[in-house]
Amino acid sequence: xxxxxxxxxxxxxxxxxxxxxxxxxxxxxxxxxxxxxxxxxxxxxxxxxxxxxxxxxxxxxxxxxxxxxxxxxxxxxxxxxxxxxxxxxxxxxxxxxxxxxxxxxxxxxxxxxxxxxxxxxxxxxxxxxxxxxxxxxxxxxxxxxxxxxxxxxxxxxxxxxxxxxxxxxxxxxxxxxxxxxxxxxxxxxxxxxxxxxxxxxxxxxxxxxxxxxxxxxxxxxxxxxxxxxxxxxxxxxxxxxxxxxxxxxxxxxxxxxxxxxxxxxxxxxxxxxxxxxxxxxxxxxxxxxxxxxxxxxxxxxxxxxxxxxxxxxxxxxxxxxxx
Numbered sequence: 001x002x003x004x005x006x007x008x009x010x011x012x013x014x015x016x017x018x019x020x021x022x023x024x025x026x027x028x029x030x031x032x033x034x035x036x037x038x039x040x041x042x043x044x045x046x047x048x049x050x051x052x053x054x055x056x057x058x059x060x061x062x063x064x065x066x067x068x069x070x071x072x073x074x075x076x077x078x079x080x081x082x083x084x085x086x087x088x089x090x091x092x093x094x095x096x097x098x099x100x101x102x103x104x105x106x107x108x109x110x111x112x113x114x115x116x117x118x119x120x121x122x123x124x125x126x127x128x129x130x131x132x133x134x135x136x137x138x139x140x141x142x143x144x145x146x147x148x149x150x151x152x153x154x155x156x157x158x159x160x161x162x163x164x165x166x167x168x169x170x171x172x173x174x175x176x177x178x179x180x181x182x183x184x185x186x187x188x189x190x191x192x193x194x195x196x197x198x199x200x201x202x203x204x205x206x207x208x209x210x211x212x213x214x215x216x217x218x219x220x221x222x223x224x225x226x227x228x229x230x231x232x233x234x235x236x237x238x239x240x241x242x243x244x245x246x247x248x249x250x251x252x253x254x255x256x257x258x259x260x261x262x263x264x265x266x267x268x269x270x271x272x273x274x275x276x277x278x279x280x281x282x283x284x285x286x287x288x289x290x291x292x293x294x295x296x297x298x299x300x301x302x303x304x305x306x307x308x309x310x311x312x313x314x315x316x317x318x319x320x321x322x323x
């Protein structure tokens with residue numbers, strides 16, 4: 001890479017450069033910051049997982065192709081100097097052609113308390129979704145679950161008026177202090193792309209951008225599942241006492257398998273989600289140099305492997321005996 005390439009990012013045909021040349025400000029190439037945040041992926045897609053890719057596509061559709069391309073170049077060149085994701089907003093600083101970086105603010109309409117309650121109830125009814133999120137994963141049909149309660153994790157419409165309050169009908173807005181009259185600009189694009197890498201690593205950030213932190217969502221899910229369990233116990237009503245039958249009256253069929261056994265299904269296989277129960281319960285915060293979940297993970301793996309060895313070892317022995 002040449003020295004000129006290292007010091008500047010060529011940017012002569014964009015509105016910022018045109019404004020600079022019009023007013024005689026000279027340099028029309030973006031200054032390289034000393035401590036930029038270059039994108040992790042220097043070529044190809046910025047994301048690996050479907051949720052981050054879809055989130056980026058949902059937002060990038062409002063950025064014209066030329067600005068998106070320049071934003072991609074800015075992101076990879078390290079022009080973004082600051083990036084912060086907080087409930088309902090992404091904040092960034094981007095170094096352009098002027099000494100002072102441009103400030104970028106991207107807002108996404110948060111769900112109301114009532115909307116969040118609907119979402120939490122839907123998520124809590126399916127433990128698999130919670131376990132996958134705790135494992136850094138997100139089910140491909142989670143948006144269908146949100147759609148079922150009239151919501152979406154992914155923004156659907158751009159707010160044209162910066163003064164209007166965001167809502168479900170206009171749930172995305174982007175502003176930048178640069179002179180480009182068209183928004184979203186390339187600086188917004190650069191910040192969005194880097195934020196996409198963060199979302200790729202942590203799907204809980206999708207919830208943060210809708211107004212709730214990871215801890216808030218997990219606490220609400222645990223509380224809701226407890227309410228479900230209490231309600232389920234109450235629905236069962238009082239337990240009727242079991243009527244005993246004298247053994248003398250059951251000798252003929254005592255060792256026979258009844259029709260109830262048809263509903264019993266035994267599946268010997270590794271769990272779909274590793275440490276599902278532990279991840280849902282969370283770390284108890286016990287003292288020690290190593291988190292208790294990491295210590296128990298090795299125990300669980302050893303026990304699970306031993307169970308598989310015993311189960312399939314016995315089966316293989318039976319097959320060998322029969323053959």
